Amino acid sequence: MNKKNLRHRLSQPRTIVIALLTSLIVVAACKSNNFYSAPKVSAFRGGKLPAPPGMVYVPSGTILYKSSLDSGNVGKNISLSAFFIDETEVTNKQYRQFVNWVADSVAVTDYLNDDQYFLDIVGEDGQRRIDWKRVKRVSPLWKSNDPSIQERLAPMVIMKGARRALNEEIVKYRFSYLKSNGREETEYVTDTVPVMPIEDIWSKDFPNAQLASMDANYFTHESFDYYPVVGVTWKQARAYTDWRGKELMASIMKNSYLSGYHLTFSLPTEAQWQYAAEGKLDPRDTISGTRLTIDGKEGKKKLAVNYKQGEGTYSQDGATFTVPAKSYTPNAFGIYNMAGNVAEWTLDAYSPSAIAFVNDLNPVLLYDANESDSDALKRKVVRGGSWKDNGEQLNSETRNYVVEYEPHSYIGFRCVMSAFEMPTDQSKTRRY
Incomplete structure (x- = not known):
């Protein structure tokens, strides 16, 4: 391929094309007429994949996962593959x-x-x-x-x-x-x-x-x-994620070398949501990436998270209802308002004991209820707390649920997309 054609291809929708092309290069490197020869592993330069429009890259990692039954339980470690997540709630x-x-x-x-x-x-x-x-x-x-x-x-x-x-x-x-x-x-x-x-x-x-x-x-x-959309049910949020994946696929179909690659969009699983909210890579890290206050005049601290501060007290965070999606400070992953503003639908069905039977790798509890099922089987996990919730609901480990057909003025959502596990410096081939 000459340089002119290469520049033309890279001028296509930049973020997705570069990310997918990088992975395809890695796969292509493995193609050889000699089936008994494997290429050496080179680390992916840059450390993280370019993200689709409006999303950020979250690398694979481990978090401590807890149950709703006992707030004092020790929980268990679970690991998550890399993924992309919306930097803001859907507006x-x-x-x-x-x-x-x-x-x-x-x-x-x-x-x-x-x-x-x-x-x-x-x-x-x-x-x-x-x-x-x-x-x-x-x-x-x-x-x-x-x-x-x-x-x-x-x-x-x-x-x-x-x-x-x-x-x-x-x-x-x-x-x-x-x-x-x-x-x-x-x-x-x-x-x-x-x-x-x-x-x-x-x-x-x-x-x-x-x-x-x-x-x-x-x-x-x-x-x-640019405020978060509210008043949508869990099924409406899920429908949006399906459409968004198809729209993104349609926008890159001009690039024939990407044809047939399936982009998987969905609501975040409960575990993905918690990992992204905490903005950390290791369970020993602290949640230091999120600033909940800012320095105001005369040395006074001002709130930088949107929630209900006490009975009848909504306005001290700068708003009485929702705030624009990019308000305050993003966390260490570059994600806005994982605490407060609007609570968020996740993909998981709710069970207080989910931790006991979900996998310790990419865990999710899926259940698609029938119309005739009871409301107990239609409960979906909601995370993050909202503009009308107290501070306890902002904890990244706090679990709540809402029946899937109930919209509210304090529940929104964001999307995730599967990402590739790219070779890191840790896994690259070295001399013996």
Whole structure:
């Protein structure tokens, strides 16, 4: 490959391309016509992989994992492979992009059925493929001022006071996953999830408080673009992670040498969340990476974490509700607001004794409940504490749960993506 072509390839979406290309180089080095010859191991220069947009790299490591049954128990060490995690909670702006993508999909395939929005390609499922380059020029279609489009998309739109909004019963996302029943993973299932967050969740959570302004503006107004999205269920959060992985794959498909490589996005497991929150590489380290206070005037300390300081005391941290996603100081991994702001959904089903039976390598407790199951089987682990929680909930080891279908104004989420185990200086080949 000449230098000109190499420069062109490296000018593609930088973060993912460099990360995947680096791993592919390592794999390619192992390819040889001599099956009995292995290459020497060289350490990956730089120490960590470049991260996808909006994410940070968390290297493999070990943490002390504890149970909910006894706060004084010693727990056990568990190890985690390297992964990428969002540096912030998913924001309103990011989640609106997901909602509008789903709405555009529904509009094009179910209502407009206009050839100009389709490619001359039919997929394996027999469905025509949407020309997203064309759609994105006029997205979101449901907000179009074209009278003919408005008329055909009328079933997708409802009125909320004086403004038009999406009909949550129509704007749904369909995705497939391997269903877990707690014993063995047996089948792939397809789920269809309404994607609109509950916008009036503020008044629903606090019925005797004046929060109509938050209901009307928090998800939709640009002044809240970079605040964490709330009012989403566990299934909605999981649907977003599925979509985000597919969107990222689509953005790098131009690079044929990456074709076929599967990027796995999900909610963080409970163990991944705790490891990332503590910002440390060894169980003997302290949680020194997170600054919970800053120096104010006249030598006074000021809070730099968003939580409820006491009965009726919300504002001493600089806000009465949520704060922008990049507020305060990131921890040692470069991650913002793992303590406070909004609590966060994790992938795990909740069990107070999970530590007793999960693996000590990349542990996770998966259980996909049926509609007929009791709420006890629909509980999902929530971590981190929020703007309305007291200080005890901010501890990285504190475990809570919420039923998967319950959205709240104090619960958001972030995504993780699997990363590669790159050769380190410790594992490189040396002379005897």
